[in-house]
Amino acid sequence: MTVLEWQIEIAQAIEQAGVDAVVYVPDARLRGIVEALSDAGPRLRTLTREEECIAFACGLLAAGARPVVLMQCSGLGNALNAVGSLCLPYGLGLPMVLSMRGTLGEGNPAQVPMGRATPALLAAVAIQSFTLVDPGLAGQTMAGAIELAFRTGTSAAVVLDALLGGGREAI
Numbered sequence: 001m002t003v004l005e006w007q008i009e010i011a012q013a014i015e016q017a018g019v020d021a022v023v024y025v026p027d028a029r030l031r032g033i034v035e036a037l038s039d040a041g042p043r044l045r046t047l048t049r050e051e052e053c054i055a056f057a058c059g060l061l062a063a064g065a066r067p068v069v070l071m072q073c074s075g076l077g078n079a080l081n082a083v084g085s086l087c088l089p090y091g092l093g094l095p096m097v098l099s100m101r102g103t104l105g106e107g108n109p110a111q112v113p114m115g116r117a118t119p120a121l122l123a124a125v126a127i128q129s130f131t132l133v134d135p136g137l138a139g140q141t142m143a144g145a146i147e148l149a150f151r152t153g154t155s156a157a158v159v160l161d162a163l164l165g166g167g168r169e170a171i
Contacts, residue, residue: 004166006132007032009139010097010158014068015041017146021060023053024070029099029166033070042068050075054082054094061092066150069096073118073159074111083125083155093149096127096157097142104162122157131159138164 010033014022019042024030026046034044047053050071057067071079076098087094101108102115122129128148132141145156160166 001031001035003032003036004135004164006135006138006164007166008036009135010142011036011038011041013139013142013146017143017150018066019068019146020065021045021057021067022070023047023057023060023067025050025053025072025075027070027072027099029160029164030070030072030097032166033097050079051082054079055086057094058082058086058090058092061094062090067094068146069094071096071098073098073100074102074114076118076121077114080121080125083127087155088126091153092155093151093153094155095142095146095149096155097160098129098157099160099166100162106162118159122159125155127155127157129157129159131161133161133163135164 021043023045053069053071057069060067100115102111106112130141130145132138141158145158149156
């Protein structure tokens, strides 16, 4: 598998921020970020459902650890109750990375509704989102989202635009 430079920069930003754990549901575009994390970097925890990722990460936050969640935008709908019942009321600022589906070049019609709804859903649950289109800004954007989440207790999401590449592109 080829790991792209922007994926390496996101992984480096995660490591440099002192993240203790990366909790994720496997995804093609996220795979490069996971691959780029060093063996000495954060602990990796693969789960099967997005709401499990949120709950697990919130438990780590409550215990004083610094987690990051990686998931596909189509799983955001699954995770909304966990975000609304854990992150928001308890002020657990959780940094997230969402890979976009259902946008440019998508071939699966089932992915389109959640892709279209993702920005509004993030806004509805008060998660600031930062769409990454320019690969040259990957590290800076990730570092800023991590800092925002951990320092202010408000969740933040880096949204990986389909134009970045790294998996599932049809364009």
